[in-house]
Amino acid sequence: MADSFLRHSPLAHLGLAGRAGAFEAGTAIEAGVTMGERPYRGLVNLRGPAGDKAFADAVQKALGAALPVEPNTTTGKGDVAVFWLGPDEWWVVTPSDGPATADKLRAALAGQKAAVTDVSESRTCIHIRGAQARDLLAKGCPLDLHPRVFAAGQCAQSLCAKAMITLHQVANDDAEDGKDGGPAYDVYVLNSFAEYLWLWLEDAAREYGLRITSQ
Amino acid sequence: MLLIPCPYCGERDETEFSYGGEAHIERPKEPDKLSDAEWADYVFMRPNSKGVLLERWVHSHGCRRWFNVARDTLTYKIHAVYKMGEKRPRVPKTDYV
Amino acid sequence: MAQTFRLPEGGQIDRAQSLGFSFDGGRYRGYGGDSLASALLANGIHFVGRSFKYHRPRGIFAAGFEEPNALVQLGEDPRTDPNQLATLVELVEGLAARSQNRWPSLDYDIGALNNLASRAFPSGFYYKTFMWPATMWMKYEHFIRHAAGMGQSPRERDPDRYDKTQAHCDVLVVGAGPAGLAAALAAARSGARVVLAEQDHLLGGALLGEAEATIGGAPALDWARAAEAELRSLPEVRVLGRTTVYGYFDHNFLTLIEKVTDHLNRKPEHLPRHRLWKLRAKQVVLATGSIERPLVFRDNDRPGIMLAGACRTYVNRYAVKPGTTAVVFTNNDSAYGAALDMQAAGIEIAAIVDLRREVIGPMSEAAEAAGLPILADHAIVATEGGRRIKRVRAAPMDPSGGQVYVSGEPIDCDLLAVSGGWSPTLHLHSQAKGEIAWNEELGCFVPGEARQAAHSAGACNAAFGLASCLAEGATAGQKAAAAAGFKAKGRKKAAPKAADHGFLPARWLWLVPSDTPLGHGGKHFHELQNDVTAADLQLALREGYRSIEHVKRYTTTGMGTDQGKTSNVNAIGIVAEATGRAVPEVGVTTFRPPFTPVTFGVFAGRDVDELLDPVRRTPMHGWHQQAGALFEDVGQWRRAWYYPRAGEDMHAAVTREVREVRRSLGIMDASTLGKIDIQGSDASELLNRIYTNAWKKLEVGRCRYGLMLGEDGMVMDDGVTARLGENHYLMTTTTGNAAPVLAHLEEYIQTEWPEFDVYCTSVTEQFATISIAGPNARRLLAELTSDIELSPNDFPHMAVRDGTVAGVPARVFRVSFTGEAAYEINVPSSFGLAVWQATMTAGEKYGITPYGTEAMHVLRAEKGFIIVGQETDGSINPIDLGMDWIVSKKKDFVGKRSLTRSDMAKPDRKQLVGILTDDPAVVLPEGAHLVERVEPQPPMAMLGHVSSSYYSPNVGRSIALALVKGGLAKKGQKLTAPLLDGRKIGCTVVDPVFFDPEGDRLRG
Known part of the structure; x- marks a missing residue:
């Protein structure tokens, strides 16, 4: 792979670190939402027949994680996560190197009815957490995100404002010291929509107070 | 705005879906053997009836799967959803004028 | 200026908070908790606008969302809003309101001449006169709008921010009156996710306007406050005040507008002004209450003529006397309650004029016992007073109720409180395609079968007694929660005790007779906002309109910003009577969203500018x-x-x-x-x-x-x-x-x-x-x-x-x-x-x-x-x-x-060709039409159009692609492009490849 310092994220030009002050200074309220852009992560699109044991076994062997077959759920093993996207479609999410994950899956599935496509470069991931993270997303996303319906570990493809997103509720890193930091989400969005979605979320978060982090 | 129960993802807002017209209109296996009128009937002609219609939708902003819906075109009540290739559901007869 | 009509004590107002405001330049004071209307009335101001067509003086008529008259323009450009209901505007320090339907001023209004010449303004007048010739309509319209006007939209860009959000719940309860609060409590106690939406900033609904109501032996408002406290303490309950449910769409999708900062004197920078809620509810409880109807009698539109229930609300909720000497005119029992409350507040009750033959009913009997002067089987046949009512005449009717033979006794007053019965607020039920039925005894339309997962409870379901409201509300809340999957927990709480009388008995006279024929010597308004009279309805019927939808459009009844909230049932009753049909045969006009007007900004939300x-x-x-x-x-x-x-x-x-x-x-x-x-x-x-x-x-x-x-x-x-x-x-x-x-x-x-x-x-x-x-x-x-x-x-x-x-x-x-x-x-x-x-x-x-x-x-x-x-x-x-x-x-x-369909290979289909202009310097505009023969004037037989056109430096001239009928067979033929600017460009059909036709360069 080429030198990663040559990479540019689709939000790099906004200078996220420098934007933080603008929102904190303007409001006297404590930030109800924290947002940041996740660093590059591997994203591999996997297609195949969920009901075919050979397929499911091969995937599990290659990844260590079982293939999620329950709609809108994820599975994981170590730092690999697998998202259910549809009855025959998944994402394999890794902290880095999508092409290597894709190669591994391709090798494991050779000769089977399956398709493996590296899509790591197609999307970025906006991380949102905080006491009002759920209210913020509700402004743009038609999903019911109430904890009775959508909890940590679940994923869904939907819309946020006019951008298609894949939403993944994750554990909140802020929820330390027995304090509930509110829900946390990873929002995957196509690169070309990233600026739009970021600006939209910034604007929508204004009433809650917004903190911007490096990730 | 409709609330459509995607047979894969569950209930979602209409905004996540696209409409695909009447269901169970199969593409002819040998189009060349059809008369112009028969072909035009396949491509263009739909009854556009009032009452329960079996129609196709695709969850375009979700799982991208096509499926069928039995929906009353007057009341918009959805009587059933079923996957492609599944048998037609029993739906109530409507006697709208 | 002193608030001379403010009662010394009582009311849901904050006397410690004295607020200055202005109306038409005059400076006044009111209190926290006042509406603009109650603050105006506290200062003795009834006359707040002129009517749409005749420019007659009009006053505050109601106390809530049904207000047809008191529309005001708020604020100054760019923060200005037309058509705001003074009855719903919360008073804030520095509020500036203007009357809007007058020119040049409220007191001296040129359009008032329309009233003198009203014979020339029958219904359909605008259609008949100004539509002809059609080319002049724009000029007429400008004049009409200037003279009549429905307020002014801001000229500058809206500086406020608006928000939109989506939400989901198990049970949405619309309205926080007794039925709504009972429903919300019942649903919330089951653990369901409940949203309670109330247009008012206070919960309690009709209880806010009543002095004597008790629940479980204690003042009803204490119960309402306890209910509110319990609801706010539950984690799965969201109480949305200042929020109007204005639309009910398919599959229990409802739209709400929340006014977030309008009531704040200093608006926090980070908050949106209004928020649009797009709510999907598994179940809906409609507890939207009822609307009092006026009576249709001669000259029933003067300032100082108000709904009886509104008078009661001003007295009890706002501690304001809407007048000094009142006449009450009613066809039912409920206005007697208003009369008693007004009397207790020190308003002299000069007379209660009752259309009914007998004075029966709990409130009537109480008023009789209290010695209030009552004229049964009487009608008010005339009113007097320019900018404020000063006198009425009451006369006995014939046994049919259709005629009056004497001019009646004059009674002096400065307030006329009117009640024509109560109509359930069916708007949302009907928007959701629910059926509507006519109830003959109650004289109103009531909800029939719901077509969505909705339950009507309380007054909007024709349960007019307080105990019935509480019981229906609790049952509906429980049912809704159960249907959403939440069974009631523990022992069922018994409904608290309360009185349970409605407004019956009543006598239904859609048109109150007067001592002159209808349409002569005065006007029987049934629709105040659009100035439509009973005579207009009859004219429409005489001209052949039968369907109520057609009558509505011809006369414009119910087509104002209030959508006829106080007028529709009376209009239907009058049409039914005039055509000898039963009311259900006439039917109702369609209820459409929005229930009350919604700010444009909130529809745009944040989808503006770079986020559009x-x-x-x-x-x-x-x-x-x-x-x-x-x-x-x-x-x-x-x-x-x-x-x-x-x-x-x-x-x-x-x-x-x-x-x-x-x-x-x-x-x-x-x-x-x-x-x-x-x-x-x-x-x-x-x-x-x-x-x-x-x-x-x-x-x-x-x-x-x-x-x-x-x-x-x-x-x-x-x-x-x-x-x-x-x-x-x-x-x-x-x-x-x-x-x-x-x-x-x-x-x-x-x-x-x-x-x-x-x-x-x-x-x-x-x-x-x-x-x-x-x-x-x-x-x-x-x-x-x-x-x-x-x-x-x-x-x-x-x-x-x-x-x-x-x-x-x-x-x-x-x-x-x-x-x-x-x-x-x-x-x-x-x-x-x-x-x-x-x-x-x-x-x-x-x-x-x-x-x-x-x-x-x-x-x-x-x-x-x-x-x-x-x-x-x-x-x-x-x-x-x-x-x-x-x-x-x-x-x-x-x-x-x-x-292979025959028409796909027809030689005269539009086909792709190249076009070269005779003058190589001329670049044809894309979209230009091509013709074979130029006529002096359009139309000309068109052969096709230019689809692409550029100056090509490599070819050294202009080139174009075009789609031309039968173009493939026209190579070499001369065509002309007649342009909009009058030029006629000669050109030739050629092969559409202009450069390197062999493709040597791309293979190199």
């Missing part, structure tokens, strides 16, 4: 910006259009870019092209069925151009597809069709050919695509890669190779849309900018020129290459484009059968 629509950016977008590119919108993408240098206009810049590509080297950002990864053993078969040409014999590592049709045989998309492996293809689509083409493939795979082993995945954004084109393209690429053989034999035109470019893994297509040797370098998108910069640096010695979409369009037009969506419009087939060479005769494909 997504602007899709490629990885190199920022570079184009820095290079001074101008951009064009292609779908949601923003693509570099051209890169002007200092002093260059568009023509100069594009000419330079086009020349440089053919002279040496150009570079273009092609990342927006759609890319679909296709894998599976049936991938070749899929392409065979989707494209018009054959794919099975394409070698791995080679590319092919394909044309995609709809099943109707028309061109849908085109692009180059590469075979990456035996069962692996990469399809490219046009920029705008990336998503539609993927959807098209999926539709056929999933619905027609489910047996296929093939998967499609969009990879449009996985790659940044850098296109280099021109005689030096190969030389440049050779400097950037060491692992791709570039000789024409190793890497011919229409081939694909994987390797490394500028140190980054790349897939390079040798394809050309310009007619030059060209390479499309695809790299992982995060490396796009770096590779682009490396390519620019390496290309410096060749004078590498970034070119935009405009130059690309010129270059491809020189070659006669089509652009889908420019040369096609959904009605053009491959034969029309002269592209039959790409249409297979052997295999079936989508759209093939349609191509």
Whole structure:
């Protein structure tokens, strides 16, 4: 792979670190939402027949994680996560190197009815957490995100404002010291929509107070 | 705005879906053997009836799967959803004028 | 100025908070908790506007959302809102309101002459007079609007921010009166997620306006406060005050408007002004209460004439006396309660005029016992007073209630409190397509079967007694929660005790007789906002209108901003009576959203300015910006259009870019092209069925151009597809069709050919695509890669190779849309900018020129290459484009059968041709029509239109593509383009390839 310092994220030009002050200074309220852009992560699109044991076994062997077959759920093993996207479609999410994950899956599935496509470069991931993270997303996303319906570990493809997103509720890193930091989400969005979605979320978060982090 | 129960993802807002017209209109296996009128009937002609219609939708902003819906075109009540290739559901007869 | 009509104590107001406000320039004071209307009344002001058509003085009529008269303009540009109901506007310090339906001022109003000449203004007057001649309507309308006016919209841009949000709940309760609170409590106690929406800022509904009501032996408001406290303490309950549910749509989707900051004197910067809630509720409880109806009697519209229930609310809730001496005019028992409350507040009750023959009913009997003067079986036959009522005349009626034979006794007063019965607020029930039934005894429409998961409870369900409201509310709340999956927990709480009388008995007289015939010597208004009288309704009927919907449109009854909340039932009753039909036969007009007017800003929300629509950016977008590119919108993408240098206009810049590509080297950002990864053993078969040409014999590592049709045989998309492996293809689509083409493939795979082993995945954004084109393209690429053989034999035109470019893994297509040797370098998108910069640096010695979409369009037009969506419009087939060479005769494909329909091969279809103007300097406008014979005037028989037109520096003249009827057979023929500016441009039909027809350059 080429030198990663040559990479540019689709939000790099906004200078996220420098934007933080603008929102904190303007409001006297404590930030109800924290947002940041996740660093590059591997994203591999996997297609195949969920009901075919050979397929499911091969995937599990290659990844260590079982293939999620329950709609809108994820599975994981170590730092690999697998998202259910549809009855025959998944994402394999890794902290880095999508092409290597894709190669591994391709090798494991050779000769089977399956398709493996590296899509790591197609999307970025906006991380949102905080006491009002759920209210913020509700402004743009038609999903019911109430904890009775959508909890940590679940994923869904939907819309946020006019951008298609894949939403993944994750554990909140802020929820330390027995304090509930509110829900946390990873929002995957196509690169070309990233600026739009970021600006939209910034604007929508204004009433809650917004903190911007490096990730 | 409709609330459509995607047979894969569950209930979602209409905004996540696209409409695909009447269901169970199969593409002819040998189009060349059809008369112009028969072909035009396949491509263009739909009854556009009032009452329960079996129609196709695709969850375009979700799982991208096509499926069928039995929906009353007057009341918009959805009587059933079923996957492609599944048998037609029993739906109530409507006697709208 | 003193609030002379303020009671010394009582009311739900905060006397510690004294607020200054202005109305029509006059300065007044009110208290926290006042509405603008109650504050005006506290200062003795009733007269607040003039009527729409006759400009008659009008006063505050109601105390809530049903107000037809007291519409005011609030604030100053840019923060100004017309048509605000004074009864709903919460008083804030510094509030500035103006009356709006007058000119030049409320007291001296020129339009009031309309009233004197009212015989000339029957219903339908505007239609009959001003619509003719049609060309004059614009002038008339300007005058009418100026004179009448419905307030002014702001001229400047709205500085406020608006928010939209989506929400979900198990049970939505609409209205926080006794029924709504009981329903919310019952549902919330079961654990369901409950939203309680109340338009008012206080919960309690009708209880706020009643002094004597008790629940469980304690004041009813104490119960309401306890209920509110409990609801607010529950984590799954959301209480939305100042929130109106204004729309009820399919599948229990409701829209609410929350007024977040209107009531705040200082508006916090971070809060939106209004918020639109788009709420999906599993179950809905409608507890929307009821609306009091006026009576239709002669000159029933003067300031000082008010609904009896409103008078009661002003006295009890706002501690305001709406008058000093009141006459009460009623057809039912409820107004007696108002009379008693007014008397207790020190208002003299001069008379209670009752249309009923007997004074019966609990409140009537209490009033009688209290010694109030009552005139039973009497009608008010006339009123007097200009800017305030000062006298009424009451007379006995004949036994039928249809006639009065005497002019009656005068009674002095400054307030006339009227009650014509109560109508359930059915709006939301009806918007949800629920049925409506007529209840003869109650004299009102009541909800019938609901068509959605909704339950009506309380007064909106014709349960007018307090105990019934509480019981119905609790039952509806429980039922709704249970239906949403939440069974009641623990022991059922017994409903608290309360009185349970409604407004019956009543006597229904839709039209109150007077001592002159209808329409003579006065007006019987049934509709105050749009100034419609009973005589107008009868005129409409005489002119042949029968359907209530037609009568409504002809007379404009119920068509004001209040949508006839107080007037509709009376109008229907009058029409029924006049046509000898029963009320249900006449039926109701349609209830439509919004229930009350909604600010435009909230519909826009934050979808304004840069957030109006997504602007899709490629990885190199920022570079184009820095290079001074101008951009064009292609779908949601923003693509570099051209890169002007200092002093260059568009023509100069594009000419330079086009020349440089053919002279040496150009570079273009092609990342927006759609890319679909296709894998599976049936991938070749899929392409065979989707494209018009054959794919099975394409070698791995080679590319092919394909044309995609709809099943109707028309061109849908085109692009180059590469075979990456035996069962692996990469399809490219046009920029705008990336998503539609993927959807098209999926539709056929999933619905027609489910047996296929093939998967499609969009990879449009996985790659940044850098296109280099021109005689030096190969030389440049050779400097950037060491692992791709570039000789024409190793890497011919229409081939694909994987390797490394500028140190980054790349897939390079040798394809050309310009007619030059060209390479499309695809790299992982995060490396796009770096590779682009490396390519620019390496290309410096060749004078590498970034070119935009405009130059690309010129270059491809020189070659006669089509652009889908420019040369096609959904009605053009491959034969029309002269592209039959790409249409297979052997295999079936989508759209093939349609191509053999007889009308698809007709010689007079519009066909693609080239056009050369006689004067090579003239560039035809795109869209220009082409004709064979020029007539002095349109219409002229049109042969077709110009689809693409440019100045081509490489051809040295203007060139154009056009779609011309029978064009393929017209080569060499002279045509004319008559332009809008009067020029008639002579031109010749030619072959659509203008440059390098043999294609030697792109193979080099």
